[in-house]
Amino acid sequence: MARGSVVVRLSKGAVPWRSVVYLLGGGILGAGILVLGLVLTTVGVLLSLVLIGIPLLGALAFAGVPVAALERRRVLLLDPDPAPTPHRTPTTPGIPAWFRLRLKEQATWRELAYTVLFALVLWPLDLLVLACTTAFPGLLLAAPAHLALTGGPGQGGVRPAKLWLVESYPAAWGTALLGLVLLIALAYPLGAYATARAAFTRLLLAPREAEAADALAEVTRSRARLVDAFEAERRRIERDLHDGAQQRLVALTMTLGLARLDAPPGSPLAEQLATAHDEAGRVLTELRELIRGIHPQVLADYGLAAAIEDAADRSAVPVETVTKTDDGTPLPRLPEAVESAAYFAVREALTNIGKHSGATRARITATHTGGVHGVLRIDVRDDGRGGVDPARGTGLTGLADRLAVLDGTLTVVGPPGGPTILSVEIPCQAAERPAAEA
Incomplete structure (x- = not known):
């Protein structure tokens, strides 16, 4: 049967x-x-x-x-x-x-x-x-x-x-x-x-590898879209803080300053107004630093070269900067995502130098090679103690992930005793918009 x-x-x-x-x-x-x-x-x-x-x-x-x-x-x-x-x-x-x-x-x-x-x-x-x-x-x-x-x-x-x-x-x-x-x-x-x-x-x-390639390509595109959306949200927050909260704090500081002029000198009211005025000024300064860290206006207005100069001026360690192309001309404007990723890589490197390296000086070299089709390379070098370990924190790891979306790479060489060199490479072409003159 x-x-x-x-x-x-x-x-x-x-x-x-x-x-x-x-x-x-x-x-x-x-x-x-x-x-x-x-x-x-x-x-x-x-x-x-x-x-x-x-x-x-x-x-x-x-x-x-x-x-x-x-x-x-x-x-x-x-x-x-x-x-x-x-x-x-x-x-x-x-x-x-x-x-x-x-x-x-x-x-x-x-x-x-x-x-x-x-x-x-x-x-x-x-x-x-x-x-x-x-x-x-x-x-x-x-x-x-x-x-x-x-x-x-x-x-x-x-x-x-x-x-x-x-x-x-x-x-x-x-x-x-x-x-x-x-x-x-x-x-x-x-x-x-x-x-x-x-x-x-x-x-x-x-072929199965075609399916995997398509899935990987879609993941890469989705990561790029997320980065673009993240950058747009950063710019929106920066604009809202700049045009909203910062302006209100400026007005509050001016009002407190005028109130101090009307208060009797040496009175308790004058002392309280002075304290409030000073506190409002410190809050305004911190807010401006916060806005600059979210999305610096100098980066949007004048480009990466000016933003690197600004970051170097505010560094706790003296920094020498060199920004140019391979033929010696000024650094051109680059795509917004590239400029933003490169700027925050420099900021992270300078923050680490100021907190952990014990360095007495640093040098930033930013070059763009290849004309319209080229590569942006940034080297941040310091004379500190070295011994950098990316596994100790998430700052460098996050930067590497952010650069990977742009097909960029992050390399850190920091043997014990120094020097430490952080290198960033991002393939990109120069934007058509010219760099603004400061």
């Missing part, structure tokens, strides 16, 4: 019949692609003599894109797991952007290679395997019908599959039974080949 149920499952199950449909469809599709490809190539070569066929031949380079999309759908016949496309979505709309992106992707050329392989090798192999596993048993199964069509016994008999002579219906039905057994037995290798064929298609047209 158990053996009979297995036979029924194999003969009526979905996998053998799906395998037949998959391979037969591959044969029909491959033959059509071969004929169409030969026709278009011939027409393109002939018309290229008058330059009309050159665009057609160029368009054939993208022939693998629709073929691969159809093949990924056909894989679903045997594998329910969707085969995702390895192509990225263009960031800008329009056909030119689509073509430019596809030209740069390795998946486009991999799909073209698969299309050529499919048109020349795979579909004949599919039909050959299908013929060996179904056509031969099918001819044996058709022996009784073949014998009846020739007039029945006594008419010379038939030779199913050109193998042996069958002259009677018992022999014909025995041949048909043999064909049925062969058909069931060959369902295993047929399904194995079809499964391997689908796996080969998935490997070339929807």
Whole structure:
């Protein structure tokens, strides 16, 4: 009973019949692609003599894109797991952007290679395997019908599959039974080949590394969006504090100053107003420092070079600054995210020098190389005791994560005894906006 149920499952199950449909469809599709490809190539070569066929031949380079999309759908016949496309979505709309992106992707050329392989090798192999596993048993199964069509016994008999002579219906039905057994037995290798064929298609047209690359790219883009949103929020907070709380504190300080002038000298009221006036002044100073730390106005107005100079002036350790390009010209304006990340890296380095290094002087060198397409490099060097360990705090780790979003790197060299050198490299191009003159 158990053996009979297995036979029924194999003969009526979905996998053998799906395998037949998959391979037969591959044969029909491959033959059509071969004929169409030969026709278009011939027409393109002939018309290229008058330059009309050159665009057609160029368009054939993208022939693998629709073929691969159809093949990924056909894989679903045997594998329910969707085969995702390895192509990225263009960031800008329009056909030119689509073509430019596809030209740069390795998946486009991999799909073209698969299309050529499919048109020349795979579909004949599919039909050959299908013929060996179904056509031969099918001819044996058709022996009784073949014998009846020739007039029945006594008419010379038939030779199913050109193998042996069958002259009677018992022999014909025995041949048909043999064909049925062969058909069931060959369902295993047929399904194995079809499964391997689908796996080969998935490997070339929807590789797992492409899914991982897409996921990684999306994570990188999401991190960049988060950094942009974070920077926008910092600017909003800085603007609100500058235009709101700071202005109110200035007004309060002025009001307290006027009140001190009206109070009788030496009275308790005058002393209380003086105390409140001084306290309001300290709060205003701290608020200005806070605003400068959130998003310094000098960075937004005058660029990275002026912001580095400002940070050096307020450092607890004397700092020498050099800001220039590789040809000696002033440092250009850079993208806002790059300037902000570089500035806060310098701020963190100067803070660490003032608190932990014991240094007596420091030097900041900021250079931009390569013109429009180049790299910003910042080196902060001090003569302190060294022995920097990034694992002791989260400041350097946070800076490294922030720079990684911009494809930048953070390197710290600080052997015991010094010197300590913090290096930042960010690939970026100069912004079109000129640097403002202080």
